[in-house]
Structure formats: C-alpha cells, structure tokens
Amino acid sequence: MKIQIGKNWCQSYLTGNKISKLLKEYDSDLAKMCRQEGCRFCSGVLHRADYERKPRDAFRAKEEHPEKVYRHSYCCDQDGCRKRHTPASIRFLGRRVYWGFVVVLVSAMRHGFTPERMRVLGESLRMDRRTLERWRQWWLEAFVQSLFWKEGRARFSPPLCEKSLPLSLCKAFGVRPRDRLLDLLKWLCPLTVSTPKI
Ligand SMILES: [Zn+2]
Numbered sequence: 001m002k003i004q005i006g007k008n009w010c011q012s013y014l015t016g017n018k019i020s021k022l023l024k025e026y027d028s029d030l031a032k033m034c035r036q037e038g039c040r041f042c043s044g045v046l047h048r049a050d051y052e053r054k055p056r057d058a059f060r061a062k063e064e065h066p067e068k069v070y071r072h073s074y075c076c077d078q079d080g081c082r083k084r085h086t087p088a089s090i091r092f093l094g095r096r097v098y099w100g101f102v103v104v105l106v107s108a109m110r111h112g113f114t115p116e117r118m119r120v121l122g123e124s125l126r127m128d129r130r131t132l133e134r135w136r137q138w139w140l141e142a143f144v145q146s147l148f149w150k151e152g153r154a155r156f157s158p159p160l161c162e163k164s165l166p167l168s169l170c171k172a173f174g175v176r177p178r179d180r181l182l183d184l185l186k187w188l189c190p191l192t193v194s195t196p197k198i
Helices: 002-014 019-037 100-109 115-124 129-145 147-155 167-173 178-192
Strands: 046-048 051-053 069-071 074-076
Touching: 019 046, 019 074, 019 178, 100 129, 100 167, 100 178, 129 147, 147 178, 167 178
Parallel strands: none
Antiparallel strands: 046 074, 051 069
16 A cells, blocks of 8 residues: 555654664764854853653654653853753754654655545544645745755755655655665754744
C-alpha cells in the first residue's frame, strides 16, 4: 500500500539508524558555538537555560516517551542584560510540536497526494488535516517570503519550483540517502533562530 511506503519512509529516518543521535550531536555543536561567542549584547557569559520540548513522535504511543528532550538555550549572566540566546537547531523547526524532519518530509510527501490519501496519511501519523494544511501554507507563504529563502534560493540552478516546496528542496538535496536529508536540515538551520512566524 502506497501510504505505507510514505509512512515507512519517514519512520526509517527515526528508527533503525542513528539519525536522532546525529541530530542531537549536531545541535550540541551549534549550542557550543553559541556559548563560546558569549553574549551578543554585552560581554556577559552565557549560562545554560535549556527548555524542555515535547516533540510529538508520530510513530510512538503517547505514553512511551523514552527520554526528555531539551532545546538548548542560554541566558546572559550580567545584571541588566540577562538576554536569552537560543542557538539554531537542526531538530526543531520553529515551535511546531513535530520534529523538523517530519515537517519537511511530510510536507514534501503531501505533493501528489489526493485529499483522500492525505487523510489516511494524516491518520496514520496522528496529524489532523489542519496541521498539514497550516504547514503547507507556511512553506508557500511565510517561507518563500522569508529573507532566508530570498537569499538562499540563488544557490539552486535551475531555480526551484516554489509551488512545490518543500518537495522541490528535497529533490534538489536528494534526500533519499539520509546524509543528504541532514544536509537539507543543516541548510534550513538559520531559519530556526530568525523564524518568520510559524
Ligand atoms: Zn548580556
């Protein structure tokens, strides 16, 4: 069944391989760099002030969440500043409750799916249609309007089809091999700090 292929495609990124470990390590590296740079507003030192995220794992029952997940974050130690610094993240795309790669892959899968097949996919991933629709709108509107995209799209030749984002991005990065998915997520990273509203 074709829907199953779509689901398994996503699932294979989560299980039976090391992707979550790789993503976590990459985020730790980004966090280290952020911390080493110190406060952007004064000469303060940054202290850890992570916050907990509860990404919805579409492939697990709600009750079985093996470990707590944190988004790295820091606070300046200087009185009068105390500014929060949250480094870019390869795992989280904005404040969505799903992992960033799920947002990318599921949004890409949406293309070419009939509403009926999309409904089945949504059900199997326990996502409602409004969530999927909101993501689609985000790619087609907020993403294409973002400074990030306006500057970043120049690297693609021939130009990517904006109407089929993020499928066109996935194709350009060739995300079937997993390391290319990582490349795409790394490329999207700057978006996770200067987000157009998600
Ligand atoms: Zn400061």
